[in-house]
Amino acid sequence: MKSLLTMKDFSWKEIEKLIDLAADVKKTPSKYSAKLQGKTLLMIFEKPSLRTRLSFDVGMMELGGFTITIDTASTPLGEKESIEDTAKVCSRYVDCIMARLFEHEKLVKLSKNSSVPVINGLTNDHHPVQILSDLLTIKEKKRKLKGLKLCFLGDGNNNITNSLIIGCNLAGMKISVGCPKDEKPRKELLGDFSAYVTHDATEAIKDADIVYTDSWMSYHVEPSKKKERIEKFMPYQVNSGLIKHAKKDFIFMNCLPAMRGYEQTAEIIDGKHSVVFDQAENRLHMQKAILLELLQ
Numbered sequence: 001m002k003s004l005l006t007m008k009d010f011s012w013k014e015i016e017k018l019i020d021l022a023a024d025v026k027k028t029p030s031k032y033s034a035k036l037q038g039k040t041l042l043m044i045f046e047k048p049s050l051r052t053r054l055s056f057d058v059g060m061m062e063l064g065g066f067t068i069t070i071d072t073a074s075t076p077l078g079e080k081e082s083i084e085d086t087a088k089v090c091s092r093y094v095d096c097i098m099a100r101l102f103e104h105e106k107l108v109k110l111s112k113n114s115s116v117p118v119i120n121g122l123t124n125d126h127h128p129v130q131i132l133s134d135l136l137t138i139k140e141k142k143r144k145l146k147g148l149k150l151c152f153l154g155d156g157n158n159n160i161t162n163s164l165i166i167g168c169n170l171a172g173m174k175i176s177v178g179c180p181k182d183e184k185p186r187k188e189l190l191g192d193f194s195a196y197v198t199h200d201a202t203e204a205i206k207d208a209d210i211v212y213t214d215s216w217m218s219y220h221v222e223p224s225k226k227k228e229r230i231e232k233f234m235p236y237q238v239n240s241g242l243i244k245h246a247k248k249d250f251i252f253m254n255c256l257p258a259m260r261g262y263e264q265t266a267e268i269i270d271g272k273h274s275v276v277f278d279q280a281e282n283r284l285h286m287q288k289a290i291l292l293e294l295l296q
């Protein structure tokens with residue numbers, strides 16, 4: 001039994017297989033429509049979600065299975081009973097658990113005590129299903145992964161950045177992170193995986209094939225920090241001035257949700273380089289591939 005908690009849980013060979021499977025699922029969905037018949041996915045949410053919730057729900061349905069959703073506002077996790085007990089009980093009812101939690105450690109505990117596969121639907125530290133889907137999108141757009149340069153601009157100390165760094169390292173891609181000094185990727189979460197980190201956005205974006213940004217106000221960030229963070233991250237906004245330093249045919253990515261005028265301007269996210277809605281669509285195809293891989 002295998003779980004997916006971080007990008008480190010799959011080897012590059014396994015990821016390549018997932019990308020090929022996801023591409024086939026996308027091309028011929030009918031081939032897979034009964035593959036998970038009778039299987040049930042439990043989805044646990046401590047944080048809000050649009051894409052993750054819908055894409056897993058629709059994906060499971062399109063594979064012939066079912067989902068059950070628990071919103072922890074009505075069923076708190078780890079309060080009335082331990083996470084260990086919750087994991088053991090849930091494992092008796094369902095075939096797989098997908099959880100979106102605040103603390104990554106809580107997800108690890110859930111997984112250690114589950115007898116069914118656990119999928120990370122985002123924690124404060126990692127978002128592997130997003131980055132696996134993004135690798136599919138990059139491959140579709142650029143026809144390759146190895147050797148490409150991805151530049152991430154903005155909050156260097158978040159789930160997307162961590163998972164991107166691991167994913168790019170595994171894929172043989174170069175990654176530069178342009179971020180404020182006090183919002184750098186945390187080494188303890190990355191182990192041997194690394195990125196070129198700079199506080200100069202122009203240097204980071206130079207000759208990039210892919211320009212990626214993410215919310216400055218992640219779900220786990222205190223709303224009271226908004227004003228201070230806008231000031232801190234504004235030098236890393238993806239805008240028409242900055243993109244002049246990227247490659248001419250760069251693609252713009254954002255995992256969404258996005259705010260125009262903050263991490264990118266409207267002309268960038270709505271412009272010709274943007275692939276953000278293909279990115280969102282590919283969540284569906286990649287997650288179907290992940291479910292097939294873990295549940296068959």
Ligand code: CP
Nearest residue numbers: 049050051052255256
């Ligand atoms: N990108 C992503 O995970 O979106 P949601 O927060 O809407 O699920």
Ligand code: NVA
Nearest residue numbers: 158214218219255256
């Ligand atoms: N970094 C963002 C990703 C949203 C999909 C967050 O954690 O809110």
